[in-house]
Amino acid sequence: MRIHIIDDDDALRTALARLLGACGYAVSVYESGDAFVRAETGGEAGCILLDVDMPGLSGLQLQDYLRARGSILPIVFLTGNGDIAMSVRAIKAGAEDFLPKPIGKDALLDAIGRAMQRYEAAAAQNSALLDLRKKADTLTVREREVFALVVQGMLNKQIAFELGNTERTVKAHRHSLMEKLGAGSLAELVQMANRLGIASPGSGAAAE
Structure with a gap:
């Protein structure tokens, strides 16, 4: 030093x-x-x-x-x-x-x-x-969109409606992005979003 x-x-x-x-x-x-x-x-x-x-x-x-x-x-x-x-x-x-x-x-x-x-x-x-x-850079465009909506507190069905996907597809994206980021829970995902500068006004949504 x-x-x-x-x-x-x-x-x-x-x-x-x-x-x-x-x-x-x-x-x-x-x-x-x-x-x-x-x-x-x-x-x-x-x-x-x-x-x-x-x-x-x-x-x-x-x-x-x-x-x-x-x-x-x-x-x-x-x-x-x-x-x-x-x-x-x-x-x-x-x-x-x-x-x-x-x-x-x-x-x-x-x-x-x-x-x-x-x-x-x-x-x-x-x-x-x-x-x-570096981990966030590995996310696909759709995974980034799901990430941003999840940490805003939206449920899977709400995200599916917002993106024009099925809930099953949203769940797959959500699972994938959590694996890539190494997040074990929604709370960890919200913390990561805060560190990355991604707005997360609502952090109390439950996973479906």
């Missing part, structure tokens, strides 16, 4: 890099948020230690930028003059922590540990979603 230190204070960057390197972490340093963006760090696992006030992109602006791009790198903010409103905004936007400077070693390592755990959880969720999307 790599820790990205983004701070315009040269001495602090160096001190943090030495400390974290001695603790066994791989470390990269950047003098600004813009430098981090230009570095194109890719999908390497890790977290970010981010200063709030910097020339160019501020820490909060970089946080917004990374969130918009779907980055799952957790952020631990470091600040010498942050206020409560700023910290609340950062935490609500997904920051792992908001630490004041000077930073205590124990508090820093604890925040990094939690950030790494968050990264691993997010990476696992992303992997599971990717796997689910």
Whole structure:
């Protein structure tokens, strides 16, 4: 796992890099948020230690930028003059922590540990979603239509009427799509639909 230190204070960057390197972490340093963006760090696992006030992109602006791009790198903010409103905004936007400077070693390592755990959880969720999307891609056009109607709470006979099929055909499609997705119940199917972004306003329909 790599820790990205983004701070315009040269001495602090160096001190943090030495400390974290001695603790066994791989470390990269950047003098600004813009430098981090230009570095194109890719999908390497890790977290970010981010200063709030910097020339160019501020820490909060970089946080917004990374969130918009779907980055799952957790952020631990470091600040010498942050206020409560700023910290609340950062935490609500997904920051792992908001630490004041000077930073205590124990508090820093604890925040990094939690950030790494968050990264691993997010990476696992992303992997599971990717796997689910691959399974969904194997559905036929008709199975997709049945899927969308099932998770809206429609019964087999209602779906058959909607699609102009027989109930027997709908049941066959329903069985097939559940096998392809690995769903063992309607509840699981609804959860999968939610993760895939398929509307499921009604989840209480019973299978026929």
